[in-house]
Amino acid sequence: MSFGFKGRALRSAAAIALISALGTPVLAEEITYVSGVVGKAADNFAALVKPWEDMTGNKVTMVPMPASTSDQFGQYRLWLAAGNTDIDLYQTDVIWAPQLADSFVDLTEVSKDLAPTHFPSIIQSQTVNGKLVALPIFTDAPALYYRKDLLEKYNVAVPKTWDELTVAAQTIQDGERKDGKGDFWGFVWQGNAYEGLTCNALEWVKSFGGGQIVEQDGTISINNEKAAKALETAKGWVGTISPSGVLAYQEEEARGVWQTGNAAFMRNWPYAYGLGNGDDSAVKGLFSVSTLPVGAEGDSSAATLGGWNVAVSKFSKHQEAAISLAMYLAGPEAQKQRAINESSLPTIVALYDDADIAAAQPIIPQWKDVFLNAVPRPSAPTLGKYNEVSSKFWTAVHETLSGNGSAADNLAGLEADLTDIKGDAW
Missing domain, CATH: 3.40.190.10 (Periplasmic binding protein-like II)
Structure with missing residues (x-):
């Protein structure tokens, strides 16, 4: 039938x-x-x-x-x-x-x-x-994960700005290492040269008021002082509040450090929340999440969509x-x-x-x-050329974080590269 x-x-x-x-x-x-x-x-x-x-x-x-x-x-x-x-x-x-x-x-x-x-x-x-x-x-949309118990232990507030995060992470890291946790870090995130770094860096740049790499009308906006300041701020974390190896981290590497109880803060996606509260997690019940920090008071938080x-x-x-x-x-x-x-x-x-x-x-x-703070990557305005745009962006960011050139110089070079990719039109 x-x-x-x-x-x-x-x-x-x-x-x-x-x-x-x-x-x-x-x-x-x-x-x-x-x-x-x-x-x-x-x-x-x-x-x-x-x-x-x-x-x-x-x-x-x-x-x-x-x-x-x-x-x-x-x-x-x-x-x-x-x-x-x-x-x-x-x-x-x-x-x-x-x-x-x-x-x-x-x-x-x-x-x-x-x-x-x-x-x-x-x-x-x-x-x-x-x-x-x-x-x-x-x-x-990613969030800032934070250890509630450690913020209370060190009388630290949930950071609202990236500078506040830097100070809070250093304070907790120093305290935990004095207590014998030599492999404890203040902040873990995704610094490898891949799409995940585009997501992280877009959040830094946007939250400093530095735009969205390429704007919705197709304008290349990344080469500006606020974007450079955002990247220089992140560069300062590498080897201080974040391990030097963060430049090879993707989502799972960051989660691995966090979930074993060896970080105060983490930037990651929602999937890490449920895993962090699993029975095999060292941080079960000890953490919460907040919106990602901003560059300065008056700026808006940004979370890559x-x-x-x-x-x-x-x-x-x-x-x-x-x-x-x-x-x-x-x-x-x-x-x-x-x-x-x-x-x-x-x-x-x-x-x-x-x-x-x-x-x-x-x-x-x-x-x-x-x-509600989610910001899209510039795939809509760049159309089929987005993959090239993102690759050039994360490469320039990774070079900056690795100490190979200043943010200002690398963003100037990035602007030239994106202009070539764009040609007459996206």
Whole structure:
């Protein structure tokens, strides 16, 4: 018996459940999902997709990618350029839509009921030339993690400015080392030369009033005194309140130092909150989060807008099943599960008022304050050239932090490089 579902995508998880209840065999295909992995994301993925597998009879295999988003993007671009048919779904960074759109299925029609339940700005970020090329599965905005017990021990307030953070971190670091903790640090963050450094440095620059590298109208704004001051401030942390090795840190290296109890402050994404309160964590129950500091009183905090989405490959041989999984992962059931189990921020607005999420992860409703300070990376104005722009930016920043040239000189060189990349237009 046929119910007419062949040849078109399932509209929602409810539709999948209905077909399952009717007893009709549904696809029974094996599909492949590729994603970067941080924290326990790989371990949690099997539980996340199990309800969908049970409802459809399909099976999902996750192909883990390096945590570095820069490495992920490079590999994705190679696969898609080659028309790879082995990957059905790609977990994509919020900034990649303009660059990879031509290789993804348009999900506008199939998600016409689901998409309006998400934050409009996030849906818009995944819409290219009128086509919704990826569905949001969780959003991201980093925060300042701090040890409540140590701030109280040393009578230190939660820092509001980067200078206050510097002083607070040094005070606590000095005190803890006098108590015998020789490997204790004041502040850990992501200083490796990769996309994560673009995120960190954009926050420093923006919070000092130095702009957004390239403004929304396409103007290259990075070469200015406030941006230079921001980078020189961060340079001063390396080897003092932050280990020299921070210049090789990504998210997991920073979390490793923090979660073993060896740092007073950390800049990281929401995923680290739930892990930090795990039973195996040395800082369980001892920390909280706040908005990232500002350059000076009167400046605005900045948190780089992150987040992840799911896109269906045009080259997939299992598009119907892939679209069905994308809809499930972007829907309320999976987003709620991910919020509870991984402290990931939902993109469905109503979930911020969900009692179960608030009980399991009370920080999520509070993260709204961080999210309201989110600043986008300049992927929209730079279009397909964003990856080159970001690479030039993080390279100039890393050179500055490493002591290879002043911030002013490196930003002047960066402006020249970006002008060449821009050419007549982005």
